[in-house]
Amino acid sequence: MKKTLIFFITLITVFCACACGKNETEVRTDERMISVNALSAPSDLDSVRMIGPVGKVTTSDKGACVTVTSDPYKAGFKLDTTALYLPFSDERAEKDYTDFTNTEFVAFDVFSESDETVSLDVRLVFSDVDLGQAVNRSKCGLPQTFEIKPNSWNRVAYSVKRELIPKTEGVPALTVKGAYIEFPAVENDTDFHLKDLRLYTTDKPVPALSSAVKSGEICSFDSYWQTELTRVDYYWDTRLIPQIRRETGITSDGIGASLKVTAKAGTAAGSVSGRYPGILIGEELLASVDFSDYPDDAKLCFDLFAPKNGGIDRLFLSLYVGSTRFFNGKAFYAVPGQWTTVSYTVAELNAAATDDANFEKTNRIFVRWSEFTGTDKVFYLDNFRVVAP
Ligand SMILES: [Ca+2]
Numbered sequence: 001m002k003k004t005l006i007f008f009i010t011l012i013t014v015f016c017a018c019a020c021g022k023n024e025t026e027v028r029t030d031e032r033m034i035s036v037n038a039l040s041a042p043s044d045l046d047s048v049r050m051i052g053p054v055g056k057v058t059t060s061d062k063g064a065c066v067t068v069t070s071d072p073y074k075a076g077f078k079l080d081t082t083a084l085y086l087p088f089s090d091e092r093a094e095k096d097y098t099d100f101t102n103t104e105f106v107a108f109d110v111f112s113e114s115d116e117t118v119s120l121d122v123r124l125v126f127s128d129v130d131l132g133q134a135v136n137r138s139k140c141g142l143p144q145t146f147e148i149k150p151n152s153w154n155r156v157a158y159s160v161k162r163e164l165i166p167k168t169e170g171v172p173a174l175t176v177k178g179a180y181i182e183f184p185a186v187e188n189d190t191d192f193h194l195k196d197l198r199l200y201t202t203d204k205p206v207p208a209l210s211s212a213v214k215s216g217e218i219c220s221f222d223s224y225w226q227t228e229l230t231r232v233d234y235y236w237d238t239r240l241i242p243q244i245r246r247e248t249g250i251t252s253d254g255i256g257a258s259l260k261v262t263a264k265a266g267t268a269a270g271s272v273s274g275r276y277p278g279i280l281i282g283e284e285l286l287a288s289v290d291f292s293d294y295p296d297d298a299k300l301c302f303d304l305f306a307p308k309n310g311g312i313d314r315l316f317l318s319l320y321v322g323s324t325r326f327f328n329g330k331a332f333y334a335v336p337g338q339w340t341t342v343s344y345t346v347a348e349l350n351a352a353a354t355d356d357a358n359f360e361k362t363n364r365i366f367v368r369w370s371e372f373t374g375t376d377k378v379f380y381l382d383n384f385r386v387v388a389p
Contacts, residue, residue, distance in 0.1 A: 036088055036097050037197040039064040039108070047090045051180070051238075055082035061386075062111050063195030067297040068183045070190070085125070086197055087178035097199055100165055100176040106158040107201040111193040112148045113187065119183040120146045122158045128177060140180055142228050142244070148192075163209040164228050166284065171377075174206065176358050212215065216363070218289050218384035219281050221246065222256025230259060231280040233366070240266050240277045240371065250380055252303035252339045258382035263312055263369050265377075270370025278368030281384060296347035297389045300359075303341050305380040306334035312369055317342070319349060320364035326350075326357035334379060343387075364386045 002011050030367045037044050042059050042135040050057050050066070068082045086108075089096040097103075112118065121143035141164060146155045158179070183192060209225060219226050227246035234240040247260035261279055270276050306312050313334055319327040332342050349359045367381060 003222045005201075006194070016022040032201045034097055034201065035196065036095070036199060037086065039195050039197055044376065045205040046092065047087050051083040051085050055084075055183070057084060060191070060193055062193035063109075064193065066183065066191065066192045066194065068186050068190050070186050070188050072158040084181045084183070084194075085178055086181065088176060088199070090179075098175050098177055099173040100160060101172075101201070101206065102164060102201045103176070103199050104160050104161060104162070104204070104229045106179055106197075107200065108156055108197045109195050110148055110154045110156055111152065112150055112154065112194075113193075114148075114150050114184075116150055118148050118150075118184040118186075120148050120156065120184065120192075122146065122156060123180045123182070124158070124160070124165070125178045125180050126174045126176060140252070145229045161228070162206045164225055205275045213288055216385050216387065218302075218386060219285055220256060220383050220385075221259045221381070226285060227257070227259055229282075229284045231282050232278070233280055233368070234264075234277045235275045237266070237275070238292050240264050240275065242277055242279060244279060247380060250305060250343075252305065258303075258305070258380045260378065260380050263372075263377045263379070265374050266332070266371040267373065268371060269373065275371040276368040277371065278316075278366045279381070281365040283363045286363050291362050291386070294346050294359070294386055295389065296345065296350070298346045299343045299387045299389075300346070300349060300384075301341050301343040301387055302384040303339050303382040304332075304334050305339045305382075306336055307378055308337040310338050310375065310378050312379040314369065315379070316368045316370075317364075318366045318368065319359070319362050320366070321357040321361045322363065324354075324357040326353045327359075339382075 037048070039045070039048070040059065040063055045057060045059060045064055048057060048064065048084060055069050056067050058067070066082070066084055078085060088098045106122070106124070108118065116337040123143045125140050141161075144158050146154070146156045148156075159174075162174055168175065181194075213220070219230075221227055226244065227244065230244055232242045234242065241288075242264060243262040245260045246257045248257045250260070253260045259279070263277065266275065266277075267274065304315070311334055313336075314331045315334070316331055317327070317329040318325050327344075329344065334340065346359050353359065365384065369377075
């Protein structure tokens with residue numbers, strides 16, 4: 001009798017396991033999928049935009065057809081990417097899927113007419129988009145790169161890291177406005193067909209962002225989220241948008257990662273244009289950093305590397321509390337081909353501070369460079385920290 005009972009219990013358990021497993025698969029493909037835009041009819045493209053002055057989007061029998069222009073240097077414009085913006089809402093159709101609190105994947109299919117395998121970068125866009133102009137990439141996540149095979153359909157599935165979606169004060173929902181797709185440079189005009197923009201949802205809670213930093217650490221770039229939350233400033237000129245990447249191969253201490261920055265060539269010297277693009281370690285990254293209780297002779301330090309060829313030479317550090325800049329440093333210089341440490345004492349940083357804007361209250365750190373012409377320049381930053389005397 002006992003044996004029979006155990007057998008039945010086992011049988012029931014096995015049945016349950018099978019049923020649950022099957023259910024989960026069905027849920028994933030059906031109930032958890034939201035079709036945002038089929039990208040098939042001409043009206044589906046009403047809300048879709050090419051970003052910047054090159055490339056075009058039309059419909060084809062395979063879906064939305066993006067033609068990537070082979071010569072991106074037309075009409076005096078210097079752009080290295082053709083980009084498409086796919087919003088997750090459509091006012092006219094009264095559709096709004098921008099609440100990403102439960103969204104775990106963004107997916108679409110791509111058919112490439114390129115002869116070779118190419119890569120496609122997909123970013124999430126967190127702010128409203130000026131459709132005539134560029135997406136403000138300082139309000140985008142870092143790209144996920146997908147390999148697209150030639151002459152076949154490729155499924156692109158962007159894995160949403162919900163804990164990294166910037167929060168708006170007083171708004172409980174996590175909002176993502178759309179997806180920004182960067183196409184590769186091509187030798188001849190090339191068509192890419194896109195269809196079935198869709199989202200997959202989950203019941204799992206949003207993972208907690210473990211943004212703890214070590215004692216004295218401001219930003220080591222060792223954790224993935226530290227690069228993801230680094231922002232850029234480019235004076236609303238897409239040509240100046242710095243490219244940032246998490247770099248594990250080149251670090252100042254052989255640990256973790258650094259931030260690789262590619263500063264883009266512009267159209268005039270900064271002394272003429274007044275433009276100083278840069279990278280920003282902002283509120284989100286500094287939220288868990290405690291700047292208090294450091295004496296005047298403590299030092300804010302970070303490490304800088306610029307390659308011998310194509311490295312940047314001159315940079316500037318500035319510190320803010322909100323929109324108030326209380327420290328605007330003189331230029332500091334890279335030593336080509338070697339890591340150097342840049343440091344400032346708290347006393348230096350506080351030389352022009354006020355009660356409201358001072359080192360203790362720092363919530364934005366900018367590293368900027370003067371706009372330049374010619375070719376792009378590279379540098380690496382690592383281990384922003386405060387060192388007690
Ligand atoms: Ca590091």
